[in-house]
Amino acid sequence: MHAVYPLVLGALLFSIGLYGVLARRNAIAVLLAIELLLNAVTLNLVAFGSILRDQYGMGQVFTLFIITIAAAETGLGLAIVLLLYRQRATADLGEQRELAEPVERFDADELVPATELSTTEPSTTVLGAAR
């Protein structure tokens, strides 16, 4: 089998996963897309391990690790999504914006605008009053 097939498949899987992570609003769908990303990576690991004739099978070993981590990550992610849904009755990521910077409000110790400073008169010298 030509080595390009698994790599192309991996690239396709990664692209689909990336689209899912960046574009989908549903938190579950994003989690699924993350799984796709991970699997694309594992596919690449196995493919490169075989292309480079890795005699220790490091690609496959890492794949096993990634599968384990993916299982744990999915469990954690689902728990977060569940809590999110319980609190807010929605799993839409587009509505979770509490961490955004407020655009209009300024802090209390703002700089004084330039027009207010220039109106203060310089104090008059006393010599002139001696006339």
Next chain:
Amino acid sequence: MNTLAFIALLLPAFGSAVTFIGGRDLRHVKFWSTAPIAAAFVATLLVALEHGTAGTSTHTYSIGTAGAFHVEIGTRVSGLAALTAVLVAGVALCVQAYSTSYLGGEPRYASYAALISLFTAAMLTVVYAADLIVLLVGWEIMGACSYFLIGHYWEKPVARAASIKAFLMTKTGDVPFLFGLIALGVQAKSFQINDVIVAADNAALHHPAWIAALLLCGVLGKSAQFPLHSWLPDAMAGPTPISALIHAATMVAAGIYLVALLYPVFVLAPAVLVAMAVIAAITMLGSALCALAQTDVKKILAYSTVSQLAYMLGGLAVGGRSQAIYLLLVHGAFKALLFLAAGVVIHRVGSNELSAMGGLRYRMPIAYGSMTVGLLALAGIPPFSGFFGKEGVLGAAYSASGEFAAPGRIVLIFGLITAGVTAAYALRLWLGVFHGPFPEAPHEHEARVEAPQTELIPLVLLSIPAAALGVVVLFGTGFSHVLGGWSGEAGSLLGSGATDLWPTGITTLLSLLFVVGFGGLTYLAWRRDRQADPAVMLLGPARGLLLEGFYFDRLIDAGVVRPTRAAAKLVAYLDANVFDAYVRGSGTGARDLGSVLRRLQTGSVQFYLTCLFLGVVVMAAVYAYVGTVS
């Protein structure tokens, strides 16, 4: 003798500190303000007696080095210093005694008395200084004391303005003066006055004209000569004893004293002598005319002081050092007397204005008598002391030769005219205050309103030298012998070079003619209408001009004050709108940039991730591009 001189200058400083510490107790203040100065007066008298006609005796303690130069504290007693110190301490004693009742009950009397003592110490420092730097210290302390004392009544805006004006104008002269002293010390390779004078005598100074001109600037400021004269009439906003002490007898005398002290330096620069003569001529005649027009008694005396100081400066410009110092001493006596007597009159009448006075000769016989003596001396009527002082200067101007010839002509012509004008304004003051009708009392023989004895005793005491110091001229060259030579050498070495103060020659006749002529005109003008001011008739349309002092203040206002204020406004504008704009701009710029960048923080996790991904793509693209190029 040097130790005694040192004690004499430390005593008032000590008295000042003690006075200030116990300022709440009136009796404490009265004692500690007068007793140390009385002791200092005795000490200066002893110094002068012990000095006799000896040369200069110097005794110094080195207190450390400043670079290549030593600053030494100590005293240098020459005949000039010994005589001037007696004048300073004597007048200061009279003024302090006078002030105990004149200002005794006032709220700030303690600080006032302490400042007078400090001032006396500073003036004695200048007089006895052996080192130019020490002299400068005393010189500046005097300026500061003068500032505080003119502004004694700081509730009044006039006094505040006058004190600042005096400070600024004298400082205008003091800045070049400082440079002159430094140049002098550097070129003489020592700041010791003895070394400086030796260097000047040996013509070891490279640019004596520049140094003399710079020093002259300080002298003009301190001694209130044109064009730095206009602070002195304004300084009359202070209490009258201050005017007597500082602005008549001592501080303004410091400038003249300095020229006499460093006379060998000035003699090396004939151009500066001519400038000095021209300035003296302008000042003496101009301010005498102003004095003739003034209606405020203290201002008449102030302009008269300026005019008399110009006489002394003129005397120095024509080589008449002994004559100028003689005039300085007698002027100190009679001008202090005049101011103190005027203070008595002003206190009882309650006004400075000449129009509010008149016919006081029965009400205040002692003030009348002493002021008459003072005015006779001022007008130059023989045999009062002022006559001989003025004649000395005029005689020196008449007989000036060599490099003094050109200044001599200028001083002689203006001096003669000024002598006449002086007599006129002295007579006008005398008639206006003590003769004619009293404005608010029809009957002249009302009850006496004489001042307390503490005020009258100084008047009587000062009347004695004012009347009798002319005795000195009977000794002919004796005064020169005591005073010592130009370089401070012993008087006995002078031989035929000593100056004879006895008035001789045609100048006496001429000046007496001027005195009688101008005085007679004034008297005739007064005879016509005893109510009116004789100056109105004598001066005619010029009176307004002279009343305002030739509009000199307006000239300064237009030439200095307004440009300075405009420049200050410009600077303030530039500061607020140009330099601060950068500072504020950095703040507002950062804030505006922040508000732009803040829009990126949407809170959407997916947006952040997209940016992250795009960043990775850009980095990869750059990396790939760089890889292909290299």
